Amino acid sequence: MAYKKINLPFTDEIIEDLKAGDNVLITGVIYAARDAVHKRLCALLDEGKELPCDLKGQTIYYVGPCPAKPGYASGSAGPTTSGRCDPYTPQLLDYGVKGLIGKGLRKQAVVDSMIKNHVVYLAATGGAAVVIGKSIKKVEMVAYEDLGAEALQKMTVEDFPATVVIDCKGNNLYITGPQKYAK
Numbered sequence: 001m002a003y004k005k006i007n008l009p010f011t012d013e014i015i016e017d018l019k020a021g022d023n024v025l026i027t028g029v030i031y032a033a034r035d036a037v038h039k040r041l042c043a044l045l046d047e048g049k050e051l052p053c054d055l056k057g058q059t060i061y062y063v064g065p066c067p068a069k070p071g072y073a074s075g076s077a078g079p080t081t082s083g084r085c086d087p088y089t090p091q092l093l094d095y096g097v098k099g100l101i102g103k104g105l106r107k108q109a110v111v112d113s114m115i116k117n118h119v120v121y122l123a124a125t126g127g128a129a130v131v132i133g134k135s136i137k138k139v140e141m142v143a144y145e146d147l148g149a150e151a152l153q154k155m156t157v158e159d160f161p162a163t164v165v166i167d168c169k170g171n172n173l174y175i176t177g178p179q180k181y182a183k
Helices: 012-017 037-046 089-095 108-117 129-135 143-150 173-179
Strands: 005-009 021-031 060-061 099-102 120-123 138-143 152-166
Touching: 037 143, 037 152, 089 108, 089 129, 108 120, 129 152, 143 173
Parallel strands: 005 021, 021 060, 060 099, 099 120
Antiparallel strands: 021 152, 120 152, 138 152
């Protein structure tokens, strides 16, 4: 299987080059954030307040990593279901988030916002949490420590494996993949 090597943050050129079905290895900074963090971030945006970190141009990974074993930056770090964040995602994409990593289908409003904002959605493989965890080289607490593993965390990753599921044009592997095998 061929992989495209991606160095974050995403640029418009990198995003434009990615197509649904591409396998990638990501190196750089991603932000771990699940639905509770999304809710708090959107509340800050609604109030016209600053976010705890600048997420413009950044990538969010829907994950609540397990505690790290000695000698590792992170424990298992498998993706959570992305749909939990769908109510908040368009607002964060309008703010400037450029990449999303998780698993599962997205609502049409999210796909439309991805196209409008030139964003890419990648799937991390569920069940590969240990492998994914090993690609995480550093984890820093950013905000909302009260949420435990679901806090907003900055992760430095190296060769993080993922697949482009929805590209910036709205091509969706969750739709086109099964169609290839339909009779």
